[in-house]
Amino acid sequence: xxxxxxxxxxxxxxxxxxxxxxxxxxxxxxxxxxxxxxxxxxxxxxxxxxxxxxxxxxxxxxxxxxxxxxxxxxxxxxxxxxxx
Numbered sequence: 001x002x003x004x005x006x007x008x009x010x011x012x013x014x015x016x017x018x019x020x021x022x023x024x025x026x027x028x029x030x031x032x033x034x035x036x037x038x039x040x041x042x043x044x045x046x047x048x049x050x051x052x053x054x055x056x057x058x059x060x061x062x063x064x065x066x067x068x069x070x071x072x073x074x075x076x077x078x079x080x081x082x083x084x
Contacts, residue, residue: 004076011073014066
């Protein structure tokens with residue numbers, strides 16, 4: 001499989017994941033759980049709050065990387081269509 005075909009496939013898979021209702025639900029539930037744990041944390045438990053902050057940032061990073069794969073796939077598809 002060529003690099004362009006791989007990018008197309010990855011872009012399609014990433015878009016399917018991002019549009020999946022199960023993924024959206026899991027993502028939102030996890031983010032909500034982290035925020036609730038942060039709100040319920042004890043005043044002196046800064047270590048827990050830091051870990052929760054990083055966990056939320058990581059969720060955002062995963063979503064960002066999936067969106068990048070989608071865009072790369074769209075760009076590749078556009079390039080391939082121009083070649084045809």
